[in-house]
Amino acid sequence: MSSPNPILTTIIFVFAAQAIVLGVLLLTKRPRSQSNTFLSLLIFFFALMALNIALVNVLRSYNMMDTFRYVQLELLYGIGPALYFYTKSITDNDFRFSKKDLIHFVPVVLEFIFYRTAFYRLGSDGLYQTPAHPYTKYYLAEQWLGVLSITLYTIISLVVLFRYQNWLKQRFSNLENKSLNWLKAPIIIYSAFWIGWNILSEIDRFVFDRGLREMYFLPAFVGVAIVSYWIGFKGYVKARTKTSGYSSRKTKSDDSTHNPKWASKITKVMESKKPYLDPELDLTKLSELADLNPKQVSHTINRSFSKNFYEYVNGYRVEEFKQLVAKPENRKLTLLGLAFECGFKSKSTFNDAFKKTTGKTPSQYANQQKKESEKKHSVAP
Template structure:
């Protein structure tokens, strides 16, 4: 089982480096990376526990265990950053460190008063000491409070029909996060509860929890790879259904929208230069082309088109593909050739995005037009 923790840790490090090496990272990417870092710390504690190295690395183990409280906070912030394109950290968000401070204060106080000594008891997670048990449930309740708050946000997004229709893959991703985290938390709590009531497991309950968490993390990262293409920028809760024929048909009339002028400038440049055909058209690259700040472009598209940057660019690509089909270009060229010509980098991403916009595959679309 030791190899499981090592493999999981290696995967986490790989994904942290991959995400942060992107040219354009949104706040949600940074939050997700820090969350992965906390998960990596948890994997370190699992490994130390499996190797019985608790005594040798006592303080590392205790610090990493205390950081578990922040998983709920990171989950909440990550969901918030995905569903709210205007979200940014401010001083008020430092208040969310209070639960962590209370938890650390409790552990420090009980230890200084000699009420509990994790080192002598072989680790607080294994201890039957009442103060250690309170510590475990305190940690659980703090995490649960943030997870439930984040899950409520996800449920609100799922009820938004315009959001679910315009961003089916985004909804699947955040739903996967919410359901997965909630199930994992429930399983861990159930194991701890059964253990506290004298139920014996085939292996040590702490090791069982560690294994379950590690398997969940590997599955979680795998699911992320399936949906990562849509996370160049956050999703907007106000999204409307994608227009099939013209990207500008999505514009929402808003007399108080200060970004209309910038949005028109962006549209005119994209249409005249056909830059959407560039498969590497990042927000930073477009910003340099039209000399408009990245955040202004992102806000203009979100406010005027009710779409994320990636969805907006992909709408041009899909519309261009439909234009090529109408011109019978598929009769002497492969679909993969046309997909690359439209600006997609792979057949799988092209099929995925096309189905997101039209609910059918490109092949099915062509057959329907035959």
């Protein structure tokens, strides 16, 4: 165990307590939603883990470690299920948590009971004994199974998130407040923490005889407390535009719903009516303009143009931008202003689409066009 550090311990207490407060606010936020419930649980489990370490240091400073073994707060097995069901809830509006899903939280109940037994008390203390106590192997097995649980649930959560984002790109040309990119960071951080923590602890134990513990123990949990507070704050204030029709279950594509003539029909609509100038253009709107159903339009874009809907529409917007930026009368306008005229809705989407299409940033392209224009004028008679 690390030596008592009142400054780091106080920081952990402050951020972990604030995270729990945010979790309570999420739980009571109106209108109530199951996504907020699971995010609140996720924050609670991580904040509890940080508080657990802070409590360890306080009790140790008063030589009360024997008491701590009876009030262990860490609940590893709740993190994975909370993360998974939060991801499911926030990506799929039709998902409803059912009684059969409660089985995912049975391990955390068993973990709570385990911490109240001699297997935990003697096993955890045995880590610091030579030779180790016979129960230590049970304690280590419980810890590593907890890490495995978090890892597996994280992988599944990321799969759900990536499928959702791919589905969005098949239906929407702008993804603001829909893509949930901000959620990737906490998912990965929460998973990586315990994997890295246990690996580092084992290296420290066997290679350095716990000589590095002072360097990483409390600072690591300061980070956990801060990240828990951050995700709570982000989850509380972050809104997203509701989308319907998505299911996390993978559906089979129907290759028979494709006709090469539809490609020219869609192209004609895009070039003559320029629907891509509408920032809210989605698959349904384009399908109505092309007099086709959404499935036909989506599969045609995928097969005939080897793009998803998002890439296809934004490709037209990029070309429109290139035409506008080449006109001398537009040089006084900002690049972002021109991008908005072309149907883009945010700077990040514009920069991303432009770089993927041209291999250059918008400013690099504009500067190149300006230099070429000046060069032509300088050599003109």
